[in-house]
Amino acid sequence: MFVGLFKKEKFEIVSNQHEAQIIVINTCGFIESAKEEAIQTILEMAELKQTAKCQFLIVTGCLVKRYQKELEKALPEVDLFISVDEYDEMWCKIENLLDLPRKSKNTLDYLDRTISTGDKTAYLKIAEGCSNHCTYCAIPSIRGPYISRPMEEILKEARRLADLGYQEIIVIAQDTTKYGIDLYGEPKLAELLEKLCQIQNFKWIRFLYAYPESITDELIEMVKKQDKICHYFDIPLQHFSDRVLKRMNRKSDSKSIENLITNLRKQIPDVIIRTTFMVGFPSETEEDFEELYEFIKKAKFEKLGAFAYSKEDGTPASKLKEQIHYKTKQKRWNLLMKCQEEISRQKLEEKVGKTYSTLIDGFTHDGKYAIARSYMDIPDEDGVIYIENTGKIKIGDFVKCEITGVGEKYDLVGKINH
Numbered sequence: 001m002f003v004g005l006f007k008k009e010k011f012e013i014v015s016n017q018h019e020a021q022i023i024v025i026n027t028c029g030f031i032e033s034a035k036e037e038a039i040q041t042i043l044e045m046a047e048l049k050q051t052a053k054c055q056f057l058i059v060t061g062c063l064v065k066r067y068q069k070e071l072e073k074a075l076p077e078v079d080l081f082i083s084v085d086e087y088d089e090m091w092c093k094i095e096n097l098l099d100l101p102r103k104s105k106n107t108l109d110y111l112d113r114t115i116s117t118g119d120k121t122a123y124l125k126i127a128e129g130c131s132n133h134c135t136y137c138a139i140p141s142i143r144g145p146y147i148s149r150p151m152e153e154i155l156k157e158a159r160r161l162a163d164l165g166y167q168e169i170i171v172i173a174q175d176t177t178k179y180g181i182d183l184y185g186e187p188k189l190a191e192l193l194e195k196l197c198q199i200q201n202f203k204w205i206r207f208l209y210a211y212p213e214s215i216t217d218e219l220i221e222m223v224k225k226q227d228k229i230c231h232y233f234d235i236p237l238q239h240f241s242d243r244v245l246k247r248m249n250r251k252s253d254s255k256s257i258e259n260l261i262t263n264l265r266k267q268i269p270d271v272i273i274r275t276t277f278m279v280g281f282p283s284e285t286e287e288d289f290e291e292l293y294e295f296i297k298k299a300k301f302e303k304l305g306a307f308a309y310s311k312e313d314g315t316p317a318s319k320l321k322e323q324i325h326y327k328t329k330q331k332r333w334n335l336l337m338k339c340q341e342e343i344s345r346q347k348l349e350e351k352v353g354k355t356y357s358t359l360i361d362g363f364t365h366d367g368k369y370a371i372a373r374s375y376m377d378i379p380d381e382d383g384v385i386y387i388e389n390t391g392k393i394k395i396g397d398f399v400k401c402e403i404t405g406v407g408e409k410y411d412l413v414g415k416i417n418h
């Protein structure tokens, strides 16, 4: 959306930072690693004020919301900080900084956004903020409560994306399953997905992230009924020990989690379930970790990401006394990831010999292989399928691909099946 803001004012957008006179950095302040990455980027870009054409450095996003005063002190190279709750006055602040003569009514607008995920796949944000208040998470305090966008506004944006040729739509929010409750008094994700399916150009529709306690029968039915909705659920579960889940202020418990996974697998036999777990939450005992580990072995998730708990300023969990030692967190993380590596391998091997519809995202440097994804893979997070390049396929094509083998890590290898 920031790019759209400048485009509306006829600024030229350049793809190389060395060419830019104004650099805007959008930061994330969610976890320690994201904060470090943001600071590193700011320092790198600040150097361009000496070595390249940069005259103005603007920093915005969640990190500013959390640490504006500290950042202003520590980073005098930055010309303007804009917090996430100052977006309405964003252009006004930029005008002042650049000493522009007139005051325009330029504001951030979803319809003006420039999409950076290629020509075929676009993300569609349906809500801002979060009201779940997990005790380890800073997002509700950074982004505010969950606010759904009106359905008509989302559909208008979706129709525009369809007109621009996008074929894969990824519906996102901190928790998509809560969509509509604040605005319409009831969950509306299933209805929204149904309406998106009616937009002709779309071939694949996905939604991330689905919270376990809010996955309704209606939603499962909709996924089963609509061919365009990928059989893919990304359900951040975070833990399996009831004691830890409770201290995390998660609404689900081990029993409801188990029931949900069993139900999903029964109702949608080819479902792909992706999840995220956190190890080393304060007070997590060896027994808690063992419960989680055993569950992962049993549930055999197709995709799994794990994080070591990071102590975030201002969160209730950061005040808990029983913080876990760094080395213990690392050891538990390694164990989980090792266990999952084997499960993923087995799951991938089961795909060999099967044929899937795949979307061509690009090609390897030498042009020998097309890089594709099936309904089982979301961009950037999951693996890809390397398909022998016949010379007759191009980016954005949907082709039938027979899986012929397992590649490195989480990737598959295949050939076109006519």
Ligand code: SF4
Residues within 6 Å of the ligand: 130, 131, 132, 133, 134, 137, 138, 139, 140, 174, 175
């Ligand atoms: S649901 Fe997600 S975004 Fe919301 S508080 Fe919990 S972890 Fe944070």
